[in-house]
Amino acid sequence: MTQSVKGMRDLWGTELAYFQFIERACHQIMESHGYQEIRTPIVESTDLFSRGVGSTTDIVNKEMYTFRDRSDRSLTLRPENTASVVRAIIQNKLLESNDPLHLFYIGPMFRYERMQAGRYRQFWQIGAESIGIASPESEVESIIMLFDFLTSLGLGDLSLSINSVGFPEERASFYVALKAFVKDREQAFCEDCRRRIEDNPLRVLDCKVSSCQTALTGHPEILNFLSNESQSHHEKFQKCLQSSRIPFLSNPKMVRGLDYYTRTTFEVLSSDLGAQSALLGGGRYDRLIQDLGGPPTPAFGWAIGLDRLVSLVMKKNISLPSKPRILLIPVGETMINDAFELARSLWADGHSVELETRGVPLKKSLSSANRKGHSHAFILGESEKAKGIITVKFLMTGKQEEWLLSEISSRILHI
RNA sequence: GCGGCUGUCGCCUAGUGGUUAAGGCACCAGAUUGUGAUUCUGGGUACCGUGGGUUCAAAUCCCAUCAGCCGCCCCA
Numbered sequence: 001m002t003q004s005v006k007g008m009r010d011l012w013g014t015e016l017a018y019f020q021f022i023e024r025a026c027h028q029i030m031e032s033h034g035y036q037e038i039r040t041p042i043v044e045s046t047d048l049f050s051r052g053v054g055s056t057t058d059i060v061n062k063e064m065y066t067f068r069d070r071s072d073r074s075l076t077l078r079p080e081n082t083a084s085v086v087r088a089i090i091q092n093k094l095l096e097s098n099d100p101l102h103l104f105y106i107g108p109m110f111r112y113e114r115m116q117a118g119r120y121r122q123f124w125q126i127g128a129e130s131i132g133i134a135s136p137e138s139e140v141e142s143i144i145m146l147f148d149f150l151t152s153l154g155l156g157d158l159s160l161s162i163n164s165v166g167f168p169e170e171r172a173s174f175y176v177a178l179k180a181f182v183k184d185r186e187q188a189f190c191e192d193c194r195r196r197i198e199d200n201p202l203r204v205l206d207c208k209v210s211s212c213q214t215a216l217t218g219h220p221e222i223l224n225f226l227s228n229e230s231q232s233h234h235e236k237f238q239k240c241l242q243s244s245r246i247p248f249l250s251n252p253k254m255v256r257g258l259d260y261y262t263r264t265t266f267e268v269l270s271s272d273l274g275a276q277s278a279l280l281g282g283g284r285y286d287r288l289i290q291d292l293g294g295p296p297t298p299a300f301g302w303a304i305g306l307d308r309l310v311s312l313v314m315k316k317n318i319s320l321p322s323k324p325r326i327l328l329i330p331v332g333e334t335m336i337n338d339a340f341e342l343a344r345s346l347w348a349d350g351h352s353v354e355l356e357t358r359g360v361p362l363k364k365s366l367s368s369a370n371r372k373g374h375s376h377a378f379i380l381g382e383s384e385k386a387k388g389i390i391t392v393k394f395l396m397t398g399k400q401e402e403w404l405l406s407e408i409s410s411r412i413l414h415i
Numbered sequence: 416g417c418g419g420c421u422g423u424c425g426c427c428u429a430g431u432g433g434u435u436a437a438g439g440c441a442c443c444a445g446a447u448u449g450u451g452a453u454u455c456u457g458g459g460u461a462c463c464g465u466g467g468g469u470u471c472a473a474a475u476c477c478c479a480u481c482a483g484c485c486g487c488c489c490c491a
Contacts (some may be wrong), residue, residue, distance in 0.1 A: 003464095003481085003482075006481085006482070006483095007480090027485050034467065057489090058488075058489050059489080059490075060491075062416060062488090062489090065490080079490095080491085100423080109491080111489095111491090113416095113488095113489075113490080114416080114417090114487095114488090115482085115484080116484075116486090117483095117485085118491085119489095119490075120491090123490095123491060124491085125442070125491060129449090135478080178445090182427095192487085192488095200488090200489095201490090203489090218483075234439070235474080236431075256490095257490060258490095273491095274485095275485075275486075275487095276489095276490075278489095278490055278491055279491070281491075282491080286420070303491070304491070305490085305491025306491080308491060309491090323422075329449095329450095331449055332449085334437060361448070361449085361450095362448095362449050362450060362451090363448090363449080363450065363451070365451085366450055366451035366452085367450095367452080368451085369451070370451045370452050371442095371451085371452090377450085378452080379449075380451095381449060383449085391449090391450090393450070393451080395451070395452075398450090398451080398452075400450085
């Protein structure tokens with residue numbers, strides 16, 4: 001049998017219901033904050049990502065789904081959405097007015113990676129981008145929205161890690177200092193770190209080996225290498241977070257994997273997610289829009305892994321809002337037209353009702369209603385018709401009531 | 416990209432060279448045809464992930480492949 005492509009899964013049933021619950025909450029919160037949805041193509045020119053995400057990142061170097069189309073163009077399934085959103089606002093001239101833009105998106109992303117729990121080759125992200133504002137306050141506005149969103153899902157207790165990575169020209173001297181620091185103490189570090197010093201010095205900072213963490217005591221911190229402007233930006237950001245009562249941890253060791261970040265970066269990890277603990281991440285990207293051919297424009301954004309968010313919400317036993325599920329069962333062939341008539345009037349009133357059309361014995365209908373999780377069965381047979389009523393069976397308790405046909409629509413609201 | 420583990424009905428598992436692969440849950444059929452879920456009775460629904468190989472004989476051993484899981488790397 002042909003099966004789905006490795007790392008790409010079908011969503012249905014309970015898990016899909018959680019996806020939809022979260023997507024609805026997302027739309028609601030975004031709209032209340034004035035963010036508008038944007039949908040960009042899933043496929044883009046490969047160079048958008050190599051230029052936008054950064055040609056030295058792992059995402060670009062080993063994780064992209066890149067292929068050639070019939071005209072020999074190099075195309076890539078988007079590994080993230082910020083580069084596409086930036087491309088879209090430049091191409092569609094959304095920045096002409098100089099007014100800030102607030103956009104959000106929900107959609108699938110693709111990265112060619114080794115499979116693990118919580119890591120898929122097609123995964124879903126929800127993201128928000130705040131474009132055209134340089135202030136630390138705009139960052140906090142965006143983060144407040146993010147936390148309102150998480151709180152509405154019952155996940156308000158997550159803790160935010162923040163850092164600032166400054167601008168590229170400010171980072172260079174920090175890299176030199178960090179490399180020198182580690183090299184001076186090379187023997188104190190583990191084998192992995194000795195390798196990391198060469199190919200990814202920042203990664204030494206979050207090594208899990210405790211002796212390495214000890215050896216890092218007094219290591220150079222990136223904040224000390226930033227310009228006065230970047231430092232004061234970061235201070236304002238922290239003060240604003242504090243006065244907004246958003247709990248955070250300043251983490252000078254935090255490293256992010258995308259090249260376009262400038263100044264503020266942040267992320268939220270959750271130990272409930274196992275090895276793939278990253279739930280969301282984001283930051284400022286003041287150079288990306290000009291790097292991709294637009295006018296110099298400051299911007300800030302974040303993205304949440306929707307698959308991981310769903311798995312967290314499900315793990316915390318946060319229950320979905322449940323509505324009554326009604327099955328209308330005509331008893332006997334003569335009642336099917338009456339059942340259609342009743343169902344159509346209930347649908348017209350906006351009620352959610354399913355109709356049994358198989359013509360099977362009542363016993364069978366009730367049995368599958370029970371199995372499929374219906375809460376109520378409406379039984380309509382000759383005897384009900386003669387009395388102008390319907391039998392309402394409560395499948396949880398087994399109790400039955402008789403409702404007048406004329407009262408059904410209003411009584412449904414109270415079950 | 417590197418290292419390791421796993422793969423038996425819809426789900427969970429037993430079975431580690433020898434008859435027709437076993438059990439639980441689920442499912443299906445019945446217990447006076449308009450009452451499910453509960454009870455009772457009956458039913459096995461599986462080419463043992465796939466393809467090769469070894470053997471008189473393979474779910475079991477070997478190889479390959481696919482998929483999943485775990486660690487590294489990295490990220491959501």
